[in-house]
Amino acid sequence: MAMHYTQSFMIEGRNFLAAGRASAEIKSILKQLGIDAAIIRRVAIATFEAEMNVVMYAQRAVMMIEVTPRAISVIIDDQGPGIPDINLAMQEGYSTATVEMREMGFGAGLGLPNIKRNSDDLKIMSTIGKGTKIEITISIN
């Protein structure tokens, strides 16, 4: 049986003070496991972007990380507005962020494309009015 490690984190929508904690925790876990620094950086960027998406747009989410000797997978399952057009959201520069969000330096329309760039596999499932589930996979070797 392959050894694996899982841990879950709660992310609160609109809580900008706590924003980034889950991805920081994940980074610390990966460092303890001796994962290569370049891989940790990709995970850090992908999970941070995903966490910020929840904080900006959703009510709450569960972020679950699973590490096996071969890969790191992160599932972010949120209760939120959902993404009407995933293909459009994947385009760089497209954003539904409000003026306030943009003034704070968010909403450049780089979130999802940035997650994709840093993952080996990305699955997005979304239901309007219910929420979005993102599965990020980054292989270790």
Added chain:
Amino acid sequence: MACMRICPTQAIRVRGKKATLLNDRCIDCGECVRICPNNAIIPQTSSFSDFSQFKYTVAVPSPVMYSQFRKNVMPSMILAALRKVGFDDAYDAACASESVSIAIQEYLDSVDSPRPLISPFCPAIVRLIQIRYPNLIDHLIPIESPMEIAAREAKHIKMQELGLKESEIGVIYLTPCPAKMLAIKHPPRKKHSFVDGTIAISDIYAPILQALTETSHNGDGEVRGLGLGWPILGGQVASLKAEDCLAIGGLSDAVRIFDDIENGKLRDIQYIEVHSCPTSCVGGSLTVENKYIARGRVLRMVQKYGSQPCQDREKIRGLYQKNFFSLPGKIPPVPLQPLDNDVSKALQKLHQKQLFYERLPKIDCGACGSPTCTMFAEDVIKGNAAAEDCVFLAMKNFEVISSNLLQTLQKHSQKIPATSESVKP
């Protein structure tokens, strides 16, 4: 215990009533030196006798030194006083800071490397990056420190002037912090340092104070330029022309900024000046003067002498082109030992650590000798601490043992009346 709690990288453990240092975690920031109520932590600086091997000695005081004495004491007077307390000569380093500022500006203007660039002049910050942010090593600007530049200049000048060999001249840096000292002993890049030893500002303060009474200020040849401002927070940034620069003081803020950079943010920032001490070098743990008073003095000096440059910009740019300021070699990462070198085993140990952590009180009392419950769990899993070191776990064990004992006793006490009855006639 105070040192264990304050250590920003959790490098101190208290075992058997004594504090021990985990070298792989320590970044030489000096916080423990500052807080120890018993003055039990003493950084290893040099003393005059260590320099008897040299034919000629030159003191290079950190420009922090200029802020340590009363307000009418000018840098030139301090340099003169140093020549009286046993050094053959004294050489200013603030001017080298100005040269380095020009070199940084050239680098920012011409090199297209990942932004933001990070200042490499606080050795504690460089070590923090080596240990915890190996991804950010490429952000460190590869430019030599003013300390090294000044030491090299001082040696070359004296070699020409006196016809001595390099090995015959000893350059001693007067340091505001233990980090600088360790950067000379164990430089992050394998290279030769032009500094041969260090003396803490706090150790040389009294002799200079004495010598200053015999020194007068003639006003000529005063140290000038924006390099004078380098010892305070924002001093480096103020000496640059570039916009979009930040100055960060203190390790907790440094960690936050580095996390942001690692998460892919702050790419529009050009340069970040980072110091492990919250007030930058005037707040170093081997300084004497109150750091806020020192800061005020630096600001006054900059006001008075900062606007007159001490270096010819074009000359420095020429030297920059000839790689006069570049640091050869790469800074290696020195990551912390993971739970296990084998990922599968590390995963198992992480699982065990988590299970063990759940049994802990999670109040970070420190009585076990580790700074936090999380750290204690890691120490136990790595075999560097015993589970019973936790007083709460020991209490639980004790409760189990004592309730077992009680039960045994009760069983016996039930038997005792029975036997005593049987003895009754």
